[in-house]
Amino acid sequence: MQESGASETDGGTSKADLDIRAHHKKVQVRLAVASDPATPSEILEAMAADPSRAVKRALAARPDAPDGVLRALAQDADVKTRQSLVENPSCPADVLVTLIEDPHWSVRWSLPDHPAADAEVRRAICRSADEILRRLLAEKGGLDEETNSVLAGDPSPHVRACLAAHTNDPDILTALITDADPKVHVGATQNPITTTNQHRLLSNDKSATVRRAAVTSEKLPYDELQRLAHDRSVDVRWCLALWPTTPETVLRVLAEDPHPDVMAQARARLGENT
Numbered sequence: 001m002q003e004s005g006a007s008e009t010d011g012g013t014s015k016a017d018l019d020i021r022a023h024h025k026k027v028q029v030r031l032a033v034a035s036d037p038a039t040p041s042e043i044l045e046a047m048a049a050d051p052s053r054a055v056k057r058a059l060a061a062r063p064d065a066p067d068g069v070l071r072a073l074a075q076d077a078d079v080k081t082r083q084s085l086v087e088n089p090s091c092p093a094d095v096l097v098t099l100i101e102d103p104h105w106s107v108r109w110s111l112p113d114h115p116a117a118d119a120e121v122r123r124a125i126c127r128s129a130d131e132i133l134r135r136l137l138a139e140k141g142g143l144d145e146e147t148n149s150v151l152a153g154d155p156s157p158h159v160r161a162c163l164a165a166h167t168n169d170p171d172i173l174t175a176l177i178t179d180a181d182p183k184v185h186v187g188a189t190q191n192p193i194t195t196t197n198q199h200r201l202l203s204n205d206k207s208a209t210v211r212r213a214a215v216t217s218e219k220l221p222y223d224e225l226q227r228l229a230h231d232r233s234v235d236v237r238w239c240l241a242l243w244p245t246t247p248e249t250v251l252r253v254l255a256e257d258p259h260p261d262v263m264a265q266a267r268a269r270l271g272e273n274t
Contacts, residue, residue, distance in 0.1 A: 108128075
């Protein structure tokens with residue numbers, strides 16, 4: 001008989017006691033067992049089929065949960081249980097691979113940041129039909145050579161653009177600067193490892209969108225800014241007049257621009273500087 005004043009969740013820590021409580025009718029009691037560090041693996045594995053979402057979420061969050069428990073919970077219908085799995089730093093790589101096809105975006109999109117996301121997981125993400133998931137992977141620094149190469153050939157220019165903006169591999173960046181899609185070139189203007197010569201190349205891109213992005217990179221030499229003050233695109237010249245780091249001498253050129261919007265913006269900037 002339970003002692004007066006004792007909680008129903010209190011009990012012995014022997015395997016037999018824990019097993020009895022693991023089948024208790026009250027969720028609170030079973031939840032205490034699922035969270036108890038003394039609960040042996042075989043009981044935790046049996047509890048993966050518990051009808052309570054709270055119990056399964058507690059199991060999914062346990063860093064010491066047996067791999068078999070985590071594999072079973074990867075198929076659970078409760079999205080918060082699966083979210084607990086991807087938040088668990090001990091979740092094994094093969095379970096993460098399973099979750100790449102998870103029906104809920106919040107589970108899938110957490111995978112690139114998981115500490116156990118190894119080369120196998122990255123390869124599976126590269127094969128995923130989820131473009132945003134592939135973009136999130138492309139935004140990760142320090143990717144291995146194989147992953148970089150696969151993402152550099154991704155069918156989506158948005159994925160390649162993310163890689164161009166974030167890769168720390170100079171060879172991959174050089175290849176992406178020659179990509180056929182201007183969105184990828186825009187990404188390259190944002191990468192900290194893009195060299196001065198590469199910025200020069202991008203500032204001469206045939207796409208006005210890329211040339212404008214080159215202005216906003218704040219990495220262009222003075223002579224390139226002078227040249228862009230006469231760019232054929234009004235949008236590029238207006239961006240140059242607007243941008244806070246544009247030198248005053250370039251603003252003076254733009255203050256005589258034939259387009260009234262560019263002229264007005266440059267003169268307004270010059271007025272701020274006086």
